[in-house]
Amino acid sequence: MTETFGPLSPALILILSGLLLPLLRGPLRNALFLFAPVAALVLVWALPLEPGLAIDWLGLHLVPLASDNMSRIFGTAFGIAAIAGALYGVSQPSVTEKAAALVYAGAAQGIAFAGDLVTLFVFWEILAIGSTLVIWSNGNTRAGLRYALIHVLGGVLFFAGISAEISASGSVAMHAMRADTIGRWLMLSGILVNAGALPLSAWVADAYPKASWSGAVFLSAFTTKAAVLVLIRLFPGEPALLWIGLAMAIYGLIYALLENDIRKLLSYSIVGQVGFMVVAVGIGSPLALAAAALHALAHILYKSLLMMAAGSILRSTGETRLTELGGLFRVMPFTAVAMLVGGFSLAAMPLTAGFISKSAIFAALAEDQARFYWFALMAISTGSVLYIALKLPWFALFGQRRSDVAVEPTGSMKAAMGGLCALIVALGCFPAWLESLAPEIVGVPILTVDHILFQWLMLIAASCIFIGLFALLRPSVGSTLDVDWLWRELPRQVIPFSNGIRDRFRKPADRGLSQAKQGIALFSQAFQSRLRMAGNWRTGEVAAWATALLAIYVLIAAL
Amino acid sequence: MTVTGRKILFALVAVLALLVVVDSFVTHHPSFGIDGTPGFAAWFGLVSAAIAVVVAYGWGLLMRRPGERADD
Structure with missing residues (x-):
């Protein structure tokens, strides 16, 4: 070959x-x-x-x-x-x-x-x-x-x-x-x-x-x-990546929990999940690097699937805001299943690809005795269950329907979503292929009873909190301030202010400008008349003035 | 909380309690000691999810603005 x-x-x-x-x-x-x-x-x-x-x-x-x-x-x-x-x-x-x-x-x-x-x-x-x-x-x-x-x-x-x-x-x-x-x-x-x-x-x-x-x-x-x-x-084991990755994971979790738009929520979630990978790169051991790579692979699969489901909803309803969606499971069952499988994989539900890759990351953190990062990322991982496996399906797929479905997903769209669903579940059920790709994870206990039970306890605990604090998680129309306020909003606020200053100085400036224009006009008139007259100067006068100027120039140069 | 919400919560708590009991009979492979204690994942999950919701809600009170941005 x-x-x-x-x-x-x-x-x-x-x-x-x-x-x-x-x-x-x-x-x-x-x-x-x-x-x-x-x-x-x-x-x-x-x-x-x-x-x-x-x-x-x-x-x-x-x-x-x-x-x-x-x-x-x-x-x-x-x-x-x-x-x-x-x-x-x-x-x-x-x-x-x-x-x-x-x-x-x-x-x-x-x-x-x-x-x-x-x-x-x-x-x-x-x-x-x-x-x-x-x-x-x-x-x-x-x-x-x-x-x-x-x-x-x-x-x-x-x-x-x-x-x-x-x-x-x-x-x-x-x-x-x-x-x-x-x-x-x-x-x-x-x-x-x-x-x-x-x-x-x-x-x-x-x-x-x-x-x-x-x-x-x-x-x-x-x-x-x-x-x-x-x-x-280039930077395996770089210590700065540990706190940079952790900050990304926290940011992604908080902003995704607050977000109303499905595709923005998924985008914040990308930052959060990449944060997990960055922390693993910061650990830098062979197991951690392999885990980061496998989590990138799993993340590409389930995030592509989630974006497909979101795109399918957008194409069919023209809407991606949770406040305007609901009840889609009945009218778009294929898309709904895709969204659930993708969400469960991100939430590291056992028998999905995300469970394998996240388990490898936590095993790498444990191997390196990175206690603080292990507990912090475990807490963030539990928090991510709230927005991706609970909030998103609850408000988009179940409850009362608020948007009409104009077009169904095409056959090729369903084929793509179905293929990714099958791959995510297959990789979760049979991790041997992932182990052959990254042999460093072979010794990690993943599909063991205690580990699977651990994850189920986490998922159900998060579900209890979702129902118990439901009122705080209800999506709302709005936007969450971010650093991009500096280049998206600040100029809009500064420009009217600068316009106000300009208006205040406009009248005196206009008066000054009109006076200057009059002065220029007078000067221009006189200059034009002199130019017209220039054509009538006698040759002897021109020669005398040129000689005088040349003499002055030579004198200055000699001095 | 609605009646349905209360019923779902009750069912979830019951399942969680049942799994904690099962967890007591499983051999653990802890990484840091405490994570091998029976029911650790349950209480750690409850606490961390609750903290996530409260922190996000608090951040929302500070930073969330009504209405969408100009070209969103």
Whole structure:
């Protein structure tokens, strides 16, 4: 197989297909949209687990395609997400979104298989461009611009850090490091911007819900998880990641509990779950890194499924606010089951993929004796049950119906959701495949009686609190202030204030301006008359004045 | 709380109590000692979920604004 495909990159297949897609029409376009992600996933598994072709370019030793166990885990996750996303969104009429989605998925694969810092940065930027176009293709220019600006900031930080690292070490090789120089802190900051870390986490919930019903599925899978992979490669065991990840997990929990819009809730939840992965990267042991990678894989699967269910509801009802939804289980049973399976997996219910990956993270924390982070993340994990497995289904799927269902999900949408449901449950029931992907988790006791019972006790305890404190969890129309207030709201408040100041000074300024205009007009009249007269000056007079000026100039120069 | 809510809560508490009893007969593999005590997950789950709700509610009182943002 390898001999047949050679060093062909999964990224190249997807990016070239994305660029070719707008040139095709009808069934051929859809066929390419569906085929390219499948071919990419085949290549992920066809590549041998070793550094690929090296290229020396401008004195830089580039390795654009290097496969190892970690790139295979992330490449598989990105590949499955791209296949499921393409199947789900094949009926999406926007060709721009489809093309951008393929480029975006390709860039994620490029990051997974990048073997040097320069290649990594190139795909990092293509990822930002692809994802921005996915948002823009839904017509949300302002949100897309905000998203692009945040990622430009992240890209600049990352580039500055990479430049400093290359100039210091003289090498573009990717290797584990600590944030112990300014350059490395810049690099870490740039990666954390993409991961959705505080204080700039708000971009996730601002941008992702602005994409179309199908575009948000792609967005939920790639950017933040690609950042987690880069953290695994460059900053494993970095102590700062422990509290950064914990802060993300707390932020995601609190904001998701308060949120009324399903897709914003899921976006906040992305930040929270990525926080779990970031803490695991901060632990840095082989088990912790494997657990972070597996949680990224599981998270990509169940969050794609949840975004599909949310997109299906949006497409069918035109609504994603919990206050305007309800009773959808009866009219959209397939979507409802998808939402429940995705939610249960995020809540780490036994026999789902999320249970396996979260158990591995807690085993890694226990192995490292990270007592504080173990208890804190366990508490946050219980809290996440409240919004994803209880609040979301309760208000969207059950109770009184408040929205009409205009269109049913298409067959391809159901197939994508059904496939992901089956995969999530299969991985939860038979974790052997995950263990073969990440052999570090083999010794972790996951499907044991005490561990399963532990998790059930947690879930039922959270359910008791949900019913007992129901009044405090009822969704309400509104928005929760976040750091993005600085660039979304503050300018709106400052501009009227500045307009008031301008109006106050307008009358005196206008008076002064009109006087100045009169003065200029008088001067202009006199100047024009002098110009007209200039044509009538006698040649002798002109020569005398020129000689005098020249004499003055020579005199000044001589002095 | 409605009558239905009270019934659901009663049923959940009953199931939780039953599972705590079952937990007493299971061999645990604790990581930090306390997490291996029978019923730990039940009381830890109740406390942490309650704290999450109260903290989120408090944060909402401070930071939640009525109405949606301009281009949301």
